[in-house]
Amino acid sequence: MKKDTLLLLLLLLPLLMLCSCKKAVLATYDRSANVYFDLSDADRDSIVYTFAYDMTKAQDTIFVPVKVMGYRDQHTRHFEAFVEKDSSTARADLHYDPLKSEYPLESNAGRAFMPIVVHNISALESQSVSLLVKLKASDDFGVENPTLIRARIIISAQLEQPAWWTMWLDNYSRVKHQLFLIVTEQRSLSTVGLDAPKNLYFANLLLMMLSDPFKWVKDHPEKNYVLSSNDNGQTYQFYHVDNPNRSILLRKNSASGKYYFIDESGKEVR
Numbered sequence: 099m100k101k102d103t104l105l106l107l108l109l110l111l112p113l114l115m116l117c118s119c120k121k122a123v124l125a126t127y128d129r130s131a132n133v134y135f136d137l138s139d140a141d142r143d144s145i146v147y148t149f150a151y152d153m154t155k156a157q158d159t160i161f162v163p164v165k166v167m168g169y170r171d172q173h174t175r176h177f178e179a180f181v182e183k184d185s186s187t188a189r190a191d192l193h194y195d196p197l198k199s200e201y202p203l204e205s206n207a208g209r210a211f212m213p214i215v216v217h218n219i220s221a222l223e224s225q226s227v228s229l230l231v232k233l234k235a236s237d238d239f240g241v242e243n244p245t246l247i248r249a250r251i252i253i254s255a256q257l258e259q260p261a262w263w264t265m266w267l268d269n270y271s272r273v274k275h276q277l278f279l280i281v282t283e284q285r286s287l288s289t290v291g292l293d294a295p296k297n298l299y300f301a302n303l304l305l306m307m308l309s310d311p312f313k314w315v316k317d318h319p320e321k322n323y324v325l326s327s328n329d330n331g332q333t334y335q336f337y338h339v340d341n342p343n344r345s346i347l348l349r350k351n352s353a354s355g356k357y358y359f360i361d362e363s364g365k366e367v368r
Contacts, residue, residue: 131168133177133239134246136209142249144228149218149255149344151279154322156218156341157195161211162231162249164201166239170208175238176200179212179231182248188227193217193253200236216253220344223272224362226254255344262287266301269368271361273346274304280323281307281314308367311336311348311357 135142147160164177178200181190190196195215203210214231233247241247257275264270266287267278279285282300287293307314315325315336325334325348336359337345347360358366 130240131166131171131175131238132242133164133166133203133233134241134243135233135249136163136165137249142246144250144252146252146254147216148253149222150257150276151285153218153276153280153344154338154340156343157215158218160214160216160251162214162251164203164210164212164233166203166208167242170206172205174205175203176236177203177210177212177233177239178236179233182230182232185230186228188229188251188253192219193222193227194229197231203238214251216251218255218341218344220255222253222255223276223344224256226252226256228252260286262289262297265289266297267304271363271365271367273359273361274367276346277307277359277367278304280321308359311359 137145145160145162147158149155149158179197181188181197188194193216195217197214201210201212212231214229216229229251231249231251233241235241257272259270259275263275267274278300281304284300287297287300311334312325315323322339323336324339325336327334332350334348334357335342335345336348337343348357349360349366350357351366358368361367
């Protein structure tokens with residue numbers, strides 16, 4: 099009996115080995131390629147871009163990452179996008195350049211960056227605008243996941259009062275804050291008492307500029323700011339030569355004969 103069992107096993111062994119050596123069928127990705135915005139959770143909710151700290155830029159470019167889901171290709175492919183105008187407050191040609199009809203994704207690449215050109219205008223100092231961009235299907239790519247094909251961009255130039263301001267300066271306004279940035283080239287001051295000499299030095303630079311803006315412009319030609327008047331010197335526009343669209347009003351006080359910058363509330367900056 100044992101011999102019969104052993105003989106049966108020997109006969110079945112080649113068949114068992116043949117079955118075990120048979121290659122498993124590999125699952126392959128056979129769906130068409132898709133694109134989506136490769137953003138973090140925070141950026142997906144909104145990408146915030148601010149011109150608040152730089153009046154010199156007339157425009158800048160935001161590069162939004164786009165990623166491919168699927169096979170890479172040896173040829174250049176193109177993806178497409180559009181602005182959902184009903185969900186955007188930004189206006190084409192005013193706040194941003196109109197989007198192109200298509201954008202390239204280079205050969206063998208799994209990722210690209212979609213450039214969005216945004217404009218620095220004075221209205222952004224008081225009110226930010228939003229731009230909702232969505233990917234759409236093209237000849238080369240699909241867009242399967244609706245939650246991953248939208249990017250909301252907030253364009254702003256607003257400044258907020260920092261915690262250190264009241265320690266070294268008074269009478270906060272966004273215009274005064276902007277002038278502080280221009281004059282001192284400092285984005286922040288500390289609240290440490292031992293830093294008082296340094297911080298008071300920067301505060302005094304601003305006060306000196308406010309007392310005689312014309313002298314400051316003359317003494318600092320390297321900063322490329324100008325004062326331009328169209329009404330025989332009653333008012334002036336203060337701006338950087340590279341961006342006249344972002345200016346600050348300087349107005350003569352008829353009672354004192356002195357000139358004061360005017361803030362966002364229409365008050366004199368002192």
